[in-house]
Amino acid sequence: MRNTMRFFVVILAVFAFLLGVAAVSSGKAHQAGDDVTAGAQLYDKWFARLNVSAPEGNHPLWERQTTNTRSGAETWRCSECHGWDYQGAAGAYGSGSHYTGFPSVFVLADRLSEQEIIDHLNGKIDPLHDFSGLMDDNSLRQLAVFLKEGLVDDSEIIDPVSLKVRSGNIENGKNLFETVCAACHGVDGKTQALHSDALEQSLGDVANRDPYRFLHRSRFGVAGVAMPIGRELGWSTEDSRDVLAYAQTLPTTTGKPVPAGAGADSEPAPQMGGPLPGIFGGIFTGLGVFFGMFGMSILFILGFVAFLGAIVFILSKRK
Ligand code: HEC
Ligand code: HEC
Numbered sequence: 001m002r003n004t005m006r007f008f009v010v011i012l013a014v015f016a017f018l019l020g021v022a023a024v025s026s027g028k029a030h031q032a033g034d035d036v037t038a039g040a041q042l043y044d045k046w047f048a049r050l051n052v053s054a055p056e057g058n059h060p061l062w063e064r065q066t067t068n069t070r071s072g073a074e075t076w077r078c079s080e081c082h083g084w085d086y087q088g089a090a091g092a093y094g095s096g097s098h099y100t101g102f103p104s105v106f107v108l109a110d111r112l113s114e115q116e117i118i119d120h121l122n123g124k125i126d127p128l129h130d131f132s133g134l135m136d137d138n139s140l141r142q143l144a145v146f147l148k149e150g151l152v153d154d155s156e157i158i159d160p161v162s163l164k165v166r167s168g169n170i171e172n173g174k175n176l177f178e179t180v181c182a183a184c185h186g187v188d189g190k191t192q193a194l195h196s197d198a199l200e201q202s203l204g205d206v207a208n209r210d211p212y213r214f215l216h217r218s219r220f221g222v223a224g225v226a227m228p229i230g231r232e233l234g235w236s237t238e239d240s241r242d243v244l245a246y247a248q249t250l251p252t253t254t255g256k257p258v259p260a261g262a263g264a265d266s267e268p269a270p271q272m273g274g275p276l277p278g279i280f281g282g283i284f285t286g287l288g289v290f291f292g293m294f295g296m297s298i299l300f301i302l303g304f305v306a307f308l309g310a311i312v313f314i315l316s317k318r319k
Contacts, residue, residue, distance in 0.1 A: 037231055039146025040220030042139055043078040049223035050135065060128045065100040078105075078143070084212035086151050092160070092212055109151050117144040150220070152237055158211050165211070168245030169238070176235070176243050180228055181218075189250035204250030214244050 041049040054073035062075045074080050081102040085091040088104040108117065121140045123130025132140065157166050178187060181203075185192045189203030196206065207214045219240050221229040230240045 035142045035145040036150040037220050037229070038139075039142035039144070040150050040216065041223040042135070042143050043082075043146055044216065044220070045077050045079070045223055046131075046135060046139065046143075047073070047076065050139065051224075055134065061102075065102070067099045067101070068097065070097075079213075079216075084210065084216050085153075085155060086147075087155065091155060105147055106151055106153065109147050112148075114141070114144045114148060117147055152215070152219070152240075154212065154215055154237075154241065157241055163208065163211050164248060165241055165245035169242045170246050170249065172239065173242035173244070173246030176239060177246050180233065181243070184227070189247060190253060200253065202250065202253040203247055204252045207244055207247035207250065208252060211244055211248070214247065215240055218243060 038049070047054045054076050058071055059075040059081075061081070062071075068080075070080065080098070081100055082088045082105045083091050083093040083098070085093075086104065086106045087093075089099065089101045090104040090106075093099055093102075108120075112120075118140050119125055120129060121143060122132035135143075157168070158164070159166055185203045189207075192203070193200045194203065194206055195201070196210075201209075203214075219230040219235070221227055221231075230243075235243075
């Protein structure tokens with residue numbers, strides 16, 4: 001009887017352990033993925049991600065520059081000051097209408113700890129660079145996680161003058177684009193109207209005009225838009241570049257050459273809740289939930305079988 005009890009306790013312990021492992025591992029995978037994506041969307045346009053309105057007027061640091069003549073909400077976006085390539089004045093925003101002279105955030109990613117980056121965001125380093133009254137602590141942390149783990153350096157593969165991808169597997173890009181993205185954007189990239197600089201643009205326009213924004217958003221998404229994204233599809237750095245290279249071959253809406261110089265404002269229109277994004281988003285979320293739950297279920301079933309085994313074992317000993 002004592003042996004039976006011991007066996008029973010061991011089985012219970014194993015069961016509890018399995019459940020623990022399942023909870024911890026699924027929690028971790030979920031969180032890490034979410035933090036980088038959330039941080040990237042905050043970087044893009046934090047007030048859209050948090051569903052609040054942008055503060056009134058210009059960002060206080062805006063006074064330190066005179067070259068970029070945008071005003072209001074745009075001036076509060078990390079992307080407007082530090083660029084879609086994260087390199088600030090050292091990158092694509094080193095000239096043109098977006099030039100501010102504000103620094104790159106890229107070099108810091110390696111050097112600083114998460115907390116040290118957060119200290120750049122809560123005004124500890126520069127009181128004018130204080131976002132802590134505008135966002136909760138978790139958002140600041142997600143921004144820091146994104147800056148540490150999510151940044152990609154694409155500067156080597158994009159020609160700074162033509163903005164074309166220098167080398168890319170267009171065939172692979174075409175495949176990925178047509179299997180996933182064309183559902184909404186159309187095989188010619190024109191189906192989903194994109195709104196930038198008060199113009200309706202096609203995906204071909206965005207890819208040619210602002211390749212870094214294309215890369216950032218195709219990897220991490222656009223706040224408030226239900227869209228499958230490279231990070232969740234498991235795309236490699238190269239896959240995103242290949243899709244960009246292919247998208248640069250798509251027709252532009254005006255039929256005229258797009259202006260050179262990286263950068264354009266982007267204001268996704270409020271989502272109309274059209275059936276296609278709804279259904280697509282639904283399927284995606286469904287699949288995500290299914291595969292998330294799948295791992296948990298397997299472990300749970302294993303544990304349950306072990307539990308049943310223990311009961312059968314005890315009953316058979318009793319005889
Ligand atoms: C209005 C322009 C502006 C906006 C908006 C802005 N920054 Fe900055 N950022 C700066 C300037 C200027 C500096 C350097 C001096 C300072 O810290 O004030 C800086 C510095 C930084 C640094 C330290 C990097 C370094 O090399 O000094 C980090 C990290 C950073 N910003 C991240 C962000 C994030 C994340 C956001 C969005 C929440 C953001 N910034 C929004 C202008 C801006
Ligand atoms: C479910 C429909 C849907 C699918 C599928 C989809 N998108 Fe989108 N995409 C959208 C919507 C909606 C917008 C925002 C439109 C706006 O600006 O108002 C958008 C915006 C974008 C933008 C930002 C454009 C800009 O103006 O900055 C990029 C880049 C993009 N999509 C790339 C892709 C890529 C690459 C894929 C394939 C992985 C893809 N999309 C798949 C619906 C979709």
